[in-house]
Amino acid sequence: MKIRRQKKAQKILGFYQHNFDIRPPYTVLLDGTFCYAAIEGKVKIAEDIPKYLGSLDTKLITTQCIILEVEQLRKLKRDLHGPYMIVKQFPVHVCGHEGKPVPASSCIKSLLKKENPKKYIIASQDNELRTHIHECVTGTPVLYLHRSAPTLEKPSEKSQADPLNANKTITTHEEKTLQSLKRKLIGEEEVEPERRKKKKKNPNPLSCKKSKKVKKPQQQQQQEMKEGKSKRKRKKHKKPGAVHHHIQQEAS
Template identity: 40%
Template sequence: MKIKRQKHAKKNLNFYKHNFRFREPYQVLLDGTFCQSALKNQIQIKEQLPKYLMGEVQLCTTHCVIKELESLGKELYGAKLIAQRFQARSCAHFQSPVSGSACLLSMVADDNSHHYFIATQDQELANKVKKRAGVPLMFIIQNTIVLDKPSPKSVAHVQALQANQLLPEHQKHNIEHLKDEQGVSQVTERGGRKRKRVGGPNPLSCMKKKQKNEPKPTTPAPERKKKKRKRKNKPSVNPTA
């Protein structure tokens, strides 16, 4: 099960790497709900996330998330302690904090130029994240961390670039690879599809077949002329001798 889970994570991660230029160290923004769920399920985020993503990871949050956890009282005290261990990225709400979900959404605005992952258990926040292209979503399910598959918005974004021939060079290799897996013909550099040339008939098939065991024509041998044998005359015998 662990191997299968990492295989799916690698496939989904490669989508963002090839199409949206995600690189290590991966920056993961966590909210209070994710920290609380990790505490409840005894998940060591700092140890398990790098192993799951198979690369270097930077765990971070925002001041708004920490302020929200502090305002919720003792029930989320443990989640607040976990969040405080991570880097607090500066946001636009330092003087007037907003809710954690609103703050994280603002961090992935402008096409997610900083390449953040969003880790949350808030379903409402997750639905809003899926409406933005190029934002990987992570959550905890059945005591394990899961990287969600690319959202329809992200897939449609890549397909639109391809259709309008605006696909950057770094994405062409990934698209061609996906086409090969699906059995679709490759696209040439000029943008057209390869056409099969119509060839003529096989010249060998046009040749007449040789008839087997065909008797060879025989020519009559020339008649030999019989030589006439000359008869020699016997000498006459003289009776008087």
């Protein structure tokens, strides 16, 4: 099961690497709820989280607002002394609320903004905070503890629908600079002229061959010759008595 979880985690991290440029070494922002769940599940945060993410250089950080919130809650509940001692072990990240602390969830929301510009991975058990990240923040991996197993949540619908919004768009000046560099290195691109469609033309009369008379077969010619002979007119022969009578009339 452990290998299966790691493969699933790498698949999810691959989505964020490809679409939101979240690459190792990762920066994991922890809150008090995650530290409390780690004590109950006997999870060694400093060892187990980097192994699960597949990057031993993972940075585990917290903020002053988170530490102060756990410290105040410790005064009300004695069982929060352990989470307080754990959260104090991690480096404190500057959140901008020094001197005016805010609730931990509000502090994390202010760091994430709408597009998670610092590429944080949020480690929290706070359901309200996780819902806010899914609905309002793109490109933010969320890590939580399922009993004693670190688990990455699937990318939210907002991140899947528009994964490239979190990346910075190229300005017009940068685009012109890229085009000029491309011309210097590659040269001008040859633009092929548009090919016109050829119209159908009439055939050239000089190139057309004259129609040849089809020769009739020999049998048909012989038959026609026989028919021609049979149609010849017969000569009329005059009787000798009629000629003599005609001569006598002329003499008289």
